[in-house]
Amino acid sequence: MDPLRPSPSPASPLARGSEPVVHRPAWSSFGRRAKKTLIPLALLLVLVTARVGPSTLIVLAVGVAIVAPTLIVFVRTATVTVTADRLTYRRLGRESTVLLDGTQRGIHCRLKQGLEELEHVGVRDSSGSLVGLTEAYFAPEALADVARRVGADPTPLQRTMTGPQAAAEMPGTVTFTLRRPGVTGLLVLVATAIVVVPLVLATAA
Numbered sequence: 395m396d397p398l399r400p401s402p403s404p405a406s407p408l409a410r411g412s413e414p415v416v417h418r419p420a421w422s423s424f425g426r427r428a429k430k431t432l433i434p435l436a437l438l439l440v441l442v443t444a445r446v447g448p449s450t451l452i453v454l455a456v457g458v459a460i461v462a463p464t465l466i467v468f469v470r471t472a473t474v475t476v477t478a479d480r481l482t483y484r485r486l487g488r489e490s491t492v493l494l495d496g497t498q499r500g501i502h503c504r505l506k507q508g509l510e511e512l513e514h515v516g517v518r519d520s521s522g523s524l525v526g527l528t529e530a531y532f533a534p535e536a537l538a539d540v541a542r543r544v545g546a547d548p549t550p551l552q553r554t555m556t557g558p559q560a561a562a563e564m565p566g567t568v569t570f571t572l573r574r575p576g577v578t579g580l581l582v583l584v585a586t587a588i589v590v591v592p593l594v595l596a597t598a599a
Contacts, residue, residue: 417474417536423529476543481517483525493519500546501564504554505572511554515541516567526569
């Protein structure tokens, strides 16, 4: 299929006037991902604590106090709504909407993200609006349902791709964080260092 052309699938199987379909993040999906990352993070914490000292635990407590409430609010309030003519993703005060007018492009694939392989659904309309959903927060069944309703191309699901490969397969359907994982990782590292280093120095003084 020509990646520059819209998906040949129907824009949406929902009939005009039918009830919207709503999906929410699943704790089970987040839990599966957390289990795969907890062990490496625990090992890293032990190594850092051994070199820096107990002050690392204070930094960890501050990080948990910031991240945990954010995740709880996200999982409890985020929604993905599919109607006959649009896909809307609401989370943490933000809203992204893609029009399902037959010109949208969509992809349903498996993306390699670090040590994990997660399903991804990306949909972009002719105005440039993009909605990206991953298995990190949404159940595979929910992703499959959304992909079917918006007409996302399911062919790439048969193989695992990197973010740049998926972006080349269906331009515009992969978010920047997945399309440029190296740059994203560097930005996260710098932001973490800006927060963590002063805390470690302050508690170690």
